[in-house]
Every structure is written in structure tokens, then in C-alpha cells.
Amino acid sequence: MLKKILAFLGISLCFVLQSTVFHKISFAGIVPNLMIVLTAVFGFMKGERAGILSGFFCGFLIDLFFGEFLGFYALMYMYIGFLNGKFARAYYPEDVKLPVALILTSDLSYGILCYILLFMLRGKFEFVYYLGHIILPEAIYTFLAAVVLYPVILVIDLKLDPERRRSKRRVVR
Numbered sequence: 059m060l061k062k063i064l065a066f067l068g069i070s071l072c073f074v075l076q077s078t079v080f081h082k083i084s085f086a087g088i089v090p091n092l093m094i095v096l097t098a099v100f101g102f103m104k105g106e107r108a109g110i111l112s113g114f115f116c117g118f119l120i121d122l123f124f125g126e127f128l129g130f131y132a133l134m135y136m137y138i139g140f141l142n143g144k145f146a147r148a149y150y151p152e153d154v155k156l157p158v159a160l161i162l163t164s165d166l167s168y169g170i171l172c173y174i175l176l177f178m179l180r181g182k183f184e185f186v187y188y189l190g191h192i193i194l195p196e197a198i199y200t201f202l203a204a205v206v207l208y209p210v211i212l213v214i215d216l217k218l219d220p221e222r223r224r225s226k227r228r229v230v231r
Contacts, residue, residue: 060218061218061219064214064218065100065112066115068096068211069093069096069112069115069116069119072092072093072095072096072116073092073093073116073119073120075092076089076090076091076092076093077123077124080092085195085199086191086195088192088195088196088199089196089199090196090199090200090202090203090204091165091168091196091200092200092203092207093116093117093119093120093135094116094135094138094161094164094165094168094200095161095200095203095204095207095208096112096116096211097109097112097113097116097117097135097138097139097142097164098138098139098142098157098160098161098164099142099157099161099208099211100112100113100139100142101113101138101139101140101141101142101143101144101145101146101160102142102143102145102146102149102156102157102160103146103149103211103215104143104146105143105146106139106140106143106144106146107143108139108143109138109139109140109141109142109143110136110139110140110143111139112135112139113132113134113135113136113137113138113139113140114132114135114136114139116135117130117131117132117133117134117135117136118131118132120132120135130175134168134171134172138164138167138168141164142160142164145160151212151215151216154205154208154209157204157208158201158204158205158208161200161201161204161208162197162200162201162204165196165197165200165201166193166194166197169189169192169193169196169197170193173185173188173189173192173193
């Protein structure tokens with residue numbers, strides 16, 4: 059129960075930080091996507107089910123406050139969480155390369171899918187502009203935020219799950 063409460067608090071905190079504080083320290087209007095970081099982390103740390111659930115709640119918050127269509131971002135984040143959950147068997151807590159690569163890939167995929175579904179299908183074909191001015195800067199900023207945020211999440215997770223600390227390899231439940 060404590061893990062679920064902390065997950066809820068983590069999602070809420072990251073949402074508030076992303077939508078308020080990080081807008082004050084944005085670069086050219088670009089903020090890191092902390093919700094992608096959390097969804098990906100829950101996915102590859104805990105498995106597909108946790109990735110889907112965290113993705114739903116992260117996306118649903120974005121839908122409620124910023125989305126045009128209810129469920130659009132929830133569905134996208136659920137897919138991101140599910141796909142990151144596929145890597146739970148390959149996840150080692152002490153290896154930072156896989157988590158950071160998955161977070162970067164998730165953010166790039168998210169940006170490209172948003173372009174396709176929200177802009178290209180409406181006849182806006184400036185992909186190179188969108189890639190250079192929105193997708194890549196956000197992915198780099200999210201990558202830098204993940205490098206700082208991932209170790210914090212890892213320490214919290216290892217404190218909550220001492221069994222994982224003793225085991226070298228993560229056991230998917």
C-alpha cells in the first residue's frame with residue numbers, strides 16, 4: 059500500500075513540477091517531460107502492468123488539464139509504459155545505460171507520434187521544423203532531467219524493496 063501511495067505522490071509531484079516550476083526554467087519554451095520519465099521508469103522497473111497503470115494516470119492528468127481529447131494522452135502514455143515494461147527482464151538497477159536509453163527513445167517516439175496524430179493528419183507538413191524545434195530539444199532536456207531524476211527514483215525504489223537490493227537481477231512479478 060505504501061508503494062502505491064508513493065507512486066501516486068510521485069506522479070502528482072512530477073505533474074506539478076512539469077506544469078509549473080519547469081515552465082519557469084524552460085529553454086525556448088521547451089520543458090522536460092517528467093511524465094515520460096516516470097512512465098518509462100515504472101515500466102522497466104516494475105513490468106508491463108505497472109507501466110500501463112502509471113502511463114494511464116500520467117496521461118490522464120495531462121488530458122484533464124491540457125488535452126483537447128479526453129484519453130488521447132492516457133492511451134499514448136499507456137503504450138509507452140507497456141513497451142518499457144517489455145524491458146523489465148533486461149533491467150539491472152546498477153546499469154544506467156538501458157533506463158536512460160529507454161527514456162530517450164520513449165520521448166522521441168512520443169514527440170513523433172504527437173506530430174503525426176496532432177499535426178500531420180491536419181495537413182501541417184513541417185516535420186523538419188517540428189523535429190528541430192520541438193522533438194529533439196524536448197528529448198535532450200528530458201534526457202538531462204532523467205539523468206538527475208532516475209537515481210533518485212532508484213534509491214527510493216531500493217529502500218522500499220530491500221529484496222531487490224540483495225538480488226543482482228530484477229525478478230519480474
